[in-house]
Every structure is written in C-alpha cells, then in structure tokens.
C-alpha cells in the first residue's frame with residue numbers, strides 16, 4: 046500500500062476551489078442506503094407492512110432522502126409540525142416554513158405502533174422504509190388557516206391538506222432504491238449532484254430560479270439580470286404536481302430547452318428539475334423554495350411578483366415582505382426581488398416597475414389567461430412577449446389539446462376556478 050503522504054494534494058498555483066454554501070441546518074441530509082446494503086434493505090422491506098404513497102408524498106420522500114429538504118430526515122411528527130405551522134421553525138429554532146407531512150387514511154394507519162418500521166411504495170415498488178415515531182390526527186382547518194392564510198377549499202394547497210388523509214405518520218426514512226422516481230425527467234439531479242457540478246464549474250455565487258410556467262420574455266429578463274450579478278444560474282423548474290390549469294411539465298421543459306439552446310450561454314446555466322409539488326402557499330412557500338435551493342447549492346434566489354401565489358389570496362409583494370422579515374433567522378440564501386416585468390414600447394426594451402418611468406398604457410403584458418386564449422384560438426404571441434422558438438412550441442401543443450391537459454395523476458385534487466392571473470414566476 047502507498048503511504049499517506051502520497052495522498053496529499055500536489056502544491057499548485059491554483060486558487061482553492063470554491064466552497065458551496067452550507068446546506069440549511071449545516072449538513073446535507075443523506076437518507077439513501079449505500080449501494081452495498083440495498084439488497085438487504087430491500088429484503089427487510091419485503092417483510093414489512095407496505096403503505097402506498099401518492100405523487101405528492103413520493104416527491105416529498107425523495108426530497109427528504111436526498112437532502113433537498115435538509116435538515117429534515119423524515120416526515121414531521123406532531124410537535125415539529127405544530128412548531129412549523131405556528132412559528133415557522135422546527136423545535137430547535139431552525140427556520141422552516143411548511144410542514145412536510147405523510148398524510149394517510151385512518152384505515153391505512155390502524156395498528157401501526159411507535160417504533161415499528163413500514164415500507165413505503167411508489168406505483169407498486171417499495172422505495173423506502175419509515176421508522177414510525179409519531180402518529181397523529183392532522184388539525185386540517187386550523188393548520189390550513191395558519192399555513193395558507195385561508196381555510197377556503199378552493200385554494201389548491203388547502204384542498205391538498207384537507208383531502209390527503211386525516212392521520213399523519215412521522216418518522217425518519219431510509220431510501221433503498223435509486224434516488225429518483227419513475228416519470229421524473231432526465232434533468233433530475235440530486236442536491237449533491239448539483240452541488241458537485243457547481244463546484245466543478247467554480248461558481249462562487251449561484252442564483253436559483255423557481256418556476257412552474259412556460260418561459261416568456263419577462264422570465265428571461267429576470268434570468269439575464271441574475272446572470273449579470275452572479276457566476277451562474279440554476280434553472281430549476283418545478284415538475285411535481287401542480288393545479289390542472291398549469292401547463293404540463295414536459296411542455297414547459299421544452300420551452301426552457303428552446304430558450305437555452307437559442308439565447309442563453311450554456312456555460313452559465315445549470316438546468317435541472319425540482320420534483321416538489323406546488324403548495325401555492327405564497328409567502329411561506331417563497332421561503333420554502335429559497336431554503337430548498339440553498340440545499341441545492343444556490344447562494345441567491347430569484348423572487349418575482351406573487352411568488353407561489355394563486356388567485357388573489359396573497360398580495361403581489363407579500364412574499365418579498367415575509368422573506369425580508371426572516372433574513373436574520375438563518376435564511377442565509379440571498380433573495381433577489383423583482384417587480385412586475387414587461388416590454389415597454391417607449392423604453393423599447395424589457396423593463397420593470399423599478400426601472401421604467403412610463404405609464405401602464407405603454408407596457409405590453411399578457412395575463413396567463415390571455416396567453417392561453419390566444420394559443421387556443423391559434424393567434425400569434427407577440428415577439429416582445431415570447432421568443433418565436435418558444436411560441437412555436439406552445440402553438441404546436443395547443444393544436445393538440447391532449448398535450449396541454451395535465452395527466453390525471455399529476456393534478457391536484459380540486460381545480461378551483463381561477464381569476465385572471467398575471468405572469469408569475
């Protein structure tokens with residue numbers, strides 16, 4: 046064997062490699078069973094009671110196991126969840142805005158005692174064990190009002206909380222399958238993979254961009270502005286469950302690909318997908334999205350108008366205010382706030398409420414509803430609003446209605462009627 050001295054790095058003139066930002070809570074959680082122990086874990090799981098996960102719980106479990114939700118090591122128990130709901134912090138005081146719950150029907154949890162292990166399956170395949178440390182009735186309406194600011198069931202996040210099962214199991218996970226889910230796009234990378242790529246590229250500052258919408262010029266303006274002031278961009282569209290009106294993820298990904306292939310410098314953009322589902326919790330979810338991107342190695346996070354909002358439940362800048370208010374509570378990742386972005390005919394360029402002096406009549410902005418109407422009627426989208434390559438993909442998809450309808454399995458339980466939406470991130 047070689048001596049230890051031979052493992053020391055050779056002295057070079059190179060600067061020390063960039064260190065990525067510390068994950069939330071200090072350590073990147075890893076609940077993935079090592080390759081050599083997986084067979085054993087699989088055998089053990091085969092002897093356990095199996096509980097099937099729905100799409101939302103499956104994506105939560107994957108993000109817990111891979112460290113996307115660090116410092117969470119499992120689904121929250123009652124006391125932790127209560128602390129999160131009431132004070133946006135875990136019991137040790139760590140900032141955490143949304144409870145991550147494994148909600149199940151009463152019949153699914155009957156007879157499960159503390160300390161027992163159960164296997165959790167996704168589409169018939171066991172992927173992880175759960176060591177049950179808590180079992181409790183979810184105070185649905187009370188928690189909904191505190192998390193979402195409303196207990197109105199027309200709110201898709203409230204509907205998800207109220208319809209997902211009245212009992213929650215808390216406990217840590219041990220994921221013994223490959224760290225991915227069937228149906229996740231090839232662009233999925235775990236937090237440690239994204240962090241490794243950030244290190245490889247030598248980026249010291251990375252801006253994370255969350256989105257659930259097709260990419261328009263307003264988004265592009267935000268992305269370019271971020272690249273002006275950071276080393277690189279993590280383009281990280283959410284591909285978990287969204288409400289039925291949102292366009293399906295594969296279509297949105299094609300739009301991003303078109304923008305990347307034709308307009309943005311590849312060496313400054315890292316394109317990966319985020320498997321989380323949309324809660325539409327507005328301000329609280331903005332904090333959640335920022336913390337999760339910190340776990341993926343981002344130092345900055347882009348926050349647009351009405352981030353993670355739905356309907357008119359939240360004010361357009363409520364998310365900005367709440368993020369500012371938690372800056373001293375260990376947020377660490379730096380938000381970059383954006384006002385509404387549009388094309389201004391008098392400026393002759395993209396601009397925002399912060400950078401343009403002209404009245405609304407000079408601004409070209411289309412609501413999501415108006416964009417869908419134009420596409421459905423085969424009308425063009427103005428080049429000032431959408432790049433032609435992106436517009437062509439959307440137009441083609443709208444000629445085959447099946448391509449723009451979300452598959453039933455990727456749809457949230459209640460699809461409320463939506464008031465017209467302005468462009469959202």
Ligand SMILES: [Zn+2]
Pocket residue numbers: 389390391392393396401402403407
């Ligand atoms: Zn202007």
